[in-house]
Amino acid sequence: MSAEAPHLKIKIQLYCGDEIAMGPGKADLLEALAREGSISGAGRALGMSYRRAWLLVDAMNRCWCEPLVATTPGGAAKGGARLTPLGEDVLRRYSELVEQAAGIRDGKDWAALRGLLREMPKVHQKEEV
Amino acid sequence: MSAEAPHLKIKIQLYCGDEIAMGPGKADLLEALAREGSISGAGRALGMSYRRAWLLVDAMNRCWCEPLVATTPGGAAKGGARLTPLGEDVLRRYSELVEQAAGIRDGKDWAALRGLLREMPKVHQKEEV
Numbered sequence: 686m687s688a689e690a691p692h693l694k695i696k697i698q699l700y701c702g703d704e705i706a707m708g709p710g711k712a713d714l715l716e717a718l719a720r721e722g723s724i725s726g727a728g729r730a731l732g733m734s735y736r737r738a739w740l741l742v743d744a745m746n747r748c749w750c751e752p753l754v755a756t757t758p759g760g761a762a763k764g765g766a767r768l769t770p771l772g773e774d775v776l777r778r779y780s781e782l783v784e785q786a787a788g789i790r791d792g793k794d795w796a797a798l799r800g801l802l803r804e805m806p807k808v809h810q811k812e813e814v
Numbered sequence: 815m816s817a818e819a820p821h822l823k824i825k826i827q828l829y830c831g832d833e834i835a836m837g838p839g840k841a842d843l844l845e846a847l848a849r850e851g852s853i854s855g856a857g858r859a860l861g862m863s864y865r866r867a868w869l870l871v872d873a874m875n876r877c878w879c880e881p882l883v884a885t886t887p888g889g890a891a892k893g894g895a896r897l898t899p900l901g902e903d904v905l906r907r908y909s910e911l912v913e914q915a916a917g918i919r920d921g922k923d924w925a926a927l928r929g930l931l932r933e934m935p936k937v938h939q940k941e942e943v
Binding site: 692695696744782788794798803809 | 818820821822823824825826827828829830831832833835836872873875876877878879900903904907908910911914915917918921923924926927930931932933934935936937938
């Protein structure tokens with residue numbers, strides 16, 4: 686059990702049909718990809734398999750009007766990848782959404798709720814079912 | 815596959831230790847409970863087992879300084895349940911957080927992103943792995 690203090694998580698997901706076109710995991714992957722310069726490197730940096738990282742990139746590239754990631758052929762070992770201008774724009778705007786939503790942490794409602802939460806949950810009672 | 819238009823989902827979860835003290839599912843349950851007057855009725859209204867509904871109520875009651883739900887003994891069939899004043903306050907404030915965060919839907923970033931999303935994802939390409 687973690688000793689983490691009570692906190693608030695906000696998850697923003699953009700859907701295209703039934704697929705998630707952008708969300709926290711895909712945004713992290715785009716950031717890692719911009720740093721690492723390849724899908725395999727980005728996956729490694731996030732502790733994610735190449736296959737998993739590739740599938741996330743493929744989903745993004747199919748959900749937006751143009752690809753967010755451009756790849757250079759060469760397979761997992763040699764191939765490079767970079768964000769397209771659209772990829773950079775989408776990542777920046779998604780980060781803006783996340784930042785705006787995070788503003789609720791500064792309001793009176795979260796302050797009040799935070800004050801009403803226990804530091805840790807009470808021990809589980811015997812189930813009454 | 816749904817034909818739902820591109821959309822944005824926002825999920826707000828309040829954590830106490832490793833447990834979710836409030837989130838979309840628990841807020842729905844509190845609302846149903848206020849309407850139905852019992853855990854079993856609320857569970858039924860949401861297509862949730864009594865056991866599942868009871869566990870969610872129990873988690874909430876252990877995460878906050880006082881219980882959010884007060885139960886009248888009598889088992890699944892006869893027992894009643896209602897929100898405590900704290901339960902009403904927490905639900906109201908959580909709904910405020912949700913509403914404030916939903917304000918990002920009115921901004922320029924979501925409008926721009928919405929315009930860049932396809933109506934439906936492109937068909938899956940042959941995997942390159």
